[in-house]
Structure formats: structure tokens, C-alpha cells
Amino acid sequence: MFANDTIIAAATPKGAGALAILRISGHDAFEMFTKMIAEKEKFDSAKPFTTKLYTIRNEREVLDEVMAIKYVAPKSFTGDDMIELTCHGGSIIVERLIQYALEIGMRYAGRGEFTQRAFLNGKVDLKKAESINRIIHAESVTAHRTAVRHYLGEERQFFDAMRNDLIKMLVALETEIEFSETDDVGEEAAFTAQIAELLGKIERDFTKELKKREVLHQLDKGVSVALVGQANAGKSSLMNMLVGYDRAIINSRAGTTRDLITETCLIDDIKVQFVDTAGLNETDDEIELEGIRRTRGAIDEAEILLWVVDGSQPFPKHDFNLIPRDKPLFGIVNKNDLGDCAEAKSVFADHKIPVLPISAINGEGREIVIEAVKTVLLEKFSDMEYETAIGSEREAGIIRRMLAEIEEVDLAYSPEIVAESIRALVNGFDEIYGKNSPDDILNKLFSDFCIGK
Ligand SMILES: Nc1nc2c(ncn2[C@@H]2O[C@H](COP(=O)(O)OP(=O)(O)OP(=O)(O)O)[C@@H](O)[C@H]2O)c(=O)[nH]1
Ligand SMILES: [Mg+2]
Numbered sequence: 001m002f003a004n005d006t007i008i009a010a011a012t013p014k015g016a017g018a019l020a021i022l023r024i025s026g027h028d029a030f031e032m033f034t035k036m037i038a039e040k041e042k043f044d045s046a047k048p049f050t051t052k053l054y055t056i057r058n059e060r061e062v063l064d065e066v067m068a069i070k071y072v073a074p075k076s077f078t079g080d081d082m083i084e085l086t087c088h089g090g091s092i093i094v095e096r097l098i099q100y101a102l103e104i105g106m107r108y109a110g111r112g113e114f115t116q117r118a119f120l121n122g123k124v125d126l127k128k129a130e131s132i133n134r135i136i137h138a139e140s141v142t143a144h145r146t147a148v149r150h151y152l153g154e155e156r157q158f159f160d161a162m163r164n165d166l167i168k169m170l171v172a173l174e175t176e177i178e179f180s181e182t183d184d185v186g187e188e189a190a191f192t193a194q195i196a197e198l199l200g201k202i203e204r205d206f207t208k209e210l211k212k213r214e215v216l217h218q219l220d221k222g223v224s225v226a227l228v229g230q231a232n233a234g235k236s237s238l239m240n241m242l243v244g245y246d247r248a249i250i251n252s253r254a255g256t257t258r259d260l261i262t263e264t265c266l267i268d269d270i271k272v273q274f275v276d277t278a279g280l281n282e283t284d285d286e287i288e289l290e291g292i293r294r295t296r297g298a299i300d301e302a303e304i305l306l307w308v309v310d311g312s313q314p315f316p317k318h319d320f321n322l323i324p325r326d327k328p329l330f331g332i333v334n335k336n337d338l339g340d341c342a343e344a345k346s347v348f349a350d351h352k353i354p355v356l357p358i359s360a361i362n363g364e365g366r367e368i369v370i371e372a373v374k375t376v377l378l379e380k381f382s383d384m385e386y387e388t389a390i391g392s393e394r395e396a397g398i399i400r401r402m403l404a405e406i407e408e409v410d411l412a413y414s415p416e417i418v419a420e421s422i423r424a425l426v427n428g429f430d431e432i433y434g435k436n437s438p439d440d441i442l443n444k445l446f447s448d449f450c451i452g453k
Helices: 029-036 040-045 091-104 113-120 126-137 141-151 156-178 185-221 235-243 286-301 317-321 342-350 366-380 393-408 415-432 439-447
Strands: 007-010 017-025 051-057 062-071 082-089 223-229 261-267 270-276 304-310 329-334 355-357
Touching: 007 091, 007 113, 017 029, 017 091, 017 113, 029 040, 029 082, 029 091, 040 051, 062 091, 082 091, 113 126, 113 439, 126 141, 126 439, 141 185, 141 270, 156 185, 156 415, 185 270, 185 393, 185 415, 223 235, 223 286, 223 366, 235 261, 235 270, 235 304, 235 329, 235 366, 261 366, 270 366, 304 366, 329 342, 329 366, 342 355, 355 366, 393 415
Parallel strands: 223 270, 223 304, 304 329, 329 355
Antiparallel strands: 007 017, 017 082, 051 062, 062 082, 261 270
């Protein structure tokens, strides 16, 4: 790959839209772009960051009228000369403009190549580059929020403080190595204690961050809330009520739902995945049996269980064997419109399972179920517990390696060896931000980005 040959790509997704954006970056960007437009003078005299209207035409015809911004190196996203042009948003237009640019001598950009250039030109560090990708692909509010924070560099302080402390220790260790005549045992012990304290703090902080990342990962996937209970209890009716449309088939026949049906909602910005399941009744039907097997899997995977019973029927006590009590569980007493449902309410209450009376058929009780789920979510995921400085699996890997390094450090060893370990830790911090990252790792990382990014 040439360092700054001129590349082009669409920065917007394929398909018809009002507008599309093309990005051009490279040493000859301006010269090549002026070959594509009718208004060379206008572009040449345009000031940096100004947007102007240009006509793109080839020898035969006009291809489009575009608005183009001129970015003069190094004040651009990539650090090279850049043009960002907005054309009409049809896939044929975009294709023809790119084709024309290629004929003029530009090259089609590889995945993530714009960001890779920004990184190589020192415009962004690796963590920031990765956070751009995470902002684009965030699938939950929390993932988006942390990605933006990392983009803004808000976590930098956390890593920098530790790195600076390590550097100080390293300097002191190196002084000690050089002038090791001082035999003050007390002083030496105090210094060793200082190192031990610092390493202990890093270890604790890192372990905490890794845990938070795990929670964040769970939030990204969505918190699973399973609706379980006997056939005909009204699980699918509740599912539809919760998600607000007819997601699952409802029928008076027992065994209507056979497969897991999932639907995602946001509750207080937290992604929740409701899972409707097959009824836990006894059956010889092979398909229903498979459904029940899947229900068991969903029960295992769920973070919160909604145990739905038909309040007008005798309480299915044997289901206590199937429904675990080691995770948040609510007793949904459905079909309140058919009577007082006293038995169901008292059995749940006797077992200290919070009772939520509803009538799914009439759409009554949605709020209390949502509120109950929300209470658990807020308890489990209160804000400070999952915002983490670790942005990606790459970083998590570096941090796990650093933790292993800390574990290996034996302060009884000679200062030379301890200094070596501390140097390795400092390198770890640098690696998080992409200093000394090997080329193959960088290439792999940027190839996960989209074209045009
Ligand atoms: N009266 C009354 N009937 C209800 C209520 N909720 C559901 N039903 C009826 O109960 C029957 C079963 O409802 P579903 O939602 O399909 O029950 P399910 O638990 O999903 O059943 P399976 O999928 O077979 O396990 C349907 O005929 C619903 O109309 C309710 O609140 N009151
Ligand atoms: Mg059902």
C-alpha cells in the first residue's frame, strides 16, 4: 500500500437516499478532483473548510452537481488533503462518480483505510480509532455512551495516572540500580512497599474494569427476561402486551408456542430481550417436547424470570421443580378478569415471590410488569457499575496480559528484574493507545471497519 496515494470511497451506505457522501484523501486529491469538475478555478481558490457547489462532468455529460468541502493537510480527518463531497443519493450516481474517479487515477479505499491513515498520521490514537468503529456499530445506549466517552478520551486520565506512577517507580529503580551503594535497609523496604502498593492498586483497578466490561457486554447483548409457565397461562398474550404488538400467536389450544420467540425493547435505556417460551406441560408430542427442552435452556440463560400462571385454574405446584429461585423471579397472576385468583396470589406470596396481577387479554398490568423488571435492572446495572475504561477485546487482552505480568513480579528479585517487569507494564499502557503495535495487528484491526471509514 502506498503511504498517501489518493483513495476514494462512499462514506454512506448503499441504496437510494436523498444524499450520499464520498470521501477522497491523498497527496493528489485536489489535482485529481479538479479534473472531474467544471469549476477548477473555484476549487483552487476555495479556502479550507469551505463548501461550494461543483459540477462533475466527463467528456460526454454532466454526472451530478455536488457540494464539496476542501480540507487542506494536515487539518483533515486523515491528515492528508481531503475532499468530502455530497452528491445525490442514488447507488448508480455513487457508482458512476467512483468509477470516474478511478479512471482519473484514484484508488478504491480498503476497509478502514481512512481511519488507518488518520492513525498513521498521528491524528487519532488507536483507542480513539476503535471507538469510532464502536460508535457506528453500537447496538445499545450503553455501548454508544461508552464509545463516545472513549472517543472524547475521557478514560485517558485513568490509564495515564497509573502509567505515570509506574514511570516514577521505574526512574527510582534505575537510580537505585546505578547508585546501589546505599545500604539503608529501612529505605529499601519502604521503596519495595511502595512498588507493591502501586502494583496492588493497578491489579485491583484492572480486575474491576474487566468485571465492568463483562456487565457491559451483557447489556450489549440485552438482558434476558423469560416468560415461563404452563401452557395456556397467557405467556404469549403477556409477550404481546409487553412488546406492544402481536409478536406471538395466541390460541386457546394448549401448546401453541413451541419455539422460543424473542423481542428486544429498551427499558430506561437498557436493552431487554423478552423471551416467550413453550408451556411446561406434560406431552408426548415430539415437537412440543423439543419446545420444552428449549424453554429449560431459556430459563437457564435468563437474568429475570416471569412465571405466568392462569389465576382461574388450580396452581401448578409441580412447576416449583422446574423454576429456579436463584435469580429474580416474579409471579404473574394472569386472567384476573375471570375471578379473584386467590389461590395463585397466596401460593406466590407464601413462597415470597412478588405477585403481579394482570389481565393480558385486556391489556391490564403492563405497567406493573415493566416497573418490576425496571427495579431489577436498576439494582443490577446502576450507572457507575459498568462504565469502563476498556473499550475493546483487544484492550481487554492487553489488560489480562498485564495482570498476568503483575502476578509474576517478585519484589524479592533484583531491582534489574523488577524494573524489567515494570517496563513491560508501561509498554502495555502504550499498546492500548497503539504505540508499538505490530503492523499485522493494525491491519487486522482496521480491516474490521467498513469501507469509507
Ligand atoms: N380471560 C382471559 N383469557 C386470557 C388472558 N390472557 C390470555 N388469555 C387466553 O388464554 C389462551 C392462551 O393464551 P396464550 O397467550 O396463547 O397462552 P400461552 O401461555 O402462550 O400458551 P402456550 O403457548 O400454549 O404455552 C388464549 O385463548 C388467550 O386468549 C386473560 O388475561 N384473560
Ligand atoms: Mg404461547
